[in-house]
Amino acid sequence: MKKRVGRGADGSRVRGLGVRLLSLGVFVALWWAVTAAELVDAQFLPGPHAVWDAFVRANSWHELAPGVPREVRGEQNYFLWEHLVASLQRIGIGAGAAVLLGPPVGFVLGSSRLVSAIVEPYLNFLRMLPPLGYIGLLIVWFGIGDTSKNWLLFLAAFPPIVIATMSGVQGVSADRINAARSLGANRRQVITRVLLPATLPEVIGGIRVAVGFAWTTVVAAELNNGIPGIGGLAYLAGQQLNTPLTVACIIVIGLTALALDAVIKQVGVLAVPWKGLA
Incomplete structure (x- = not known):
């Protein structure tokens, strides 16, 4: 069977x-x-072959211009995969810090209604702000280097994780906690044996949403001094009316987003195998 x-x-x-x-x-x-x-005019919608040629060109050595013997490396002196790796490194630092700090903060806020009432409005305020609304301020504070980009990605990913963790903690039934206490569980055991397992699915879901949102923010993060970076390359190609390269970057960004989401989803399946079981 x-x-x-x-x-x-x-x-x-x-x-x-x-x-x-x-x-x-x-x-x-x-x-x-x-x-x-x-x-449709090719300037607005290049064909698949043109996009593929732009992708290959961005990943190979090629002539600077027709008839010019000098060869250049990829686009902006980086291969496209190097642009992608640079963006993933920024995501790893910014969103990674949010993944590490978000659950503990959310757990504390979810455990205290007073602290939650004070802090949650600020979290929602930050969550609702578009990244382009405060990227300029971060550049003033931290400069145009990677520090401002990492902070932007952190601020994009942090609120969803905290709020999801808070929701998970507050959604745990009081009967389950009281039942554990009646069986002799101390505070540490209640946290590790009841609250954490019950909250973990919400945390994984929050991380999944947060990393996806941070990845969509990568173009905004790389508007200034974003080379190398896949978002910066897409923005620069658009400014130069290099539509095939822009479309190639968009496809790479989208496929990378799908891969990141699939990895996080699989981690969730391994971390909470009981989710969805009766």
Whole structure:
């Protein structure tokens, strides 16, 4: 019986993958057809081949200009993958700090209604601010180097994690806590055996949202002195009307976002295997 269930699950995954690949193929075919028929100016919508050429050019040595023997390295003297790594490093520092600090802060706020009432409005205020609204202030405080970018990504990721953790702590039933205490559990055991396991799914969900939001903020973080950086390269390519390179950067940014989300989702499955079980 278990084997049949496993085979059914495997078959469902294969069908799901097939549907996604088919959808992608149809999308690319429509994209190619629209651009080949010149229904849209190539300056606004380059074809798949032009975008692929821009991607290859950004990852290889090439001539500075036609007829000029001097070769240059990728784009802005960095390969595209180096731009991506630079952005991921900034995400790792900024969002990573939020992942480390957010859950403990959220746990403290969720455990104290008084502290929560005082601090939560400020967290929501910060969460609602668009990154472009305060990137200028961070540059004034920390300069145009990576420090201001790391702070921006931290401030983008920190509030969602704290609020999700607070929600998880406050959502734990008082009956479960009282039941643990009636069985002789002390405060430490209540925290480690009841509150933390019950809150962990909310924390993972908050981290997933926060990292995604921080990644969407990477372009804003790299508007100033963002080279190397995939967001900075996309912005610069747009300013130079290099639409194929801009689209290539957008595709890389989107695929990286999907990969990050998939990794965090898998970590959540491993960390909270009981989630969703009756």
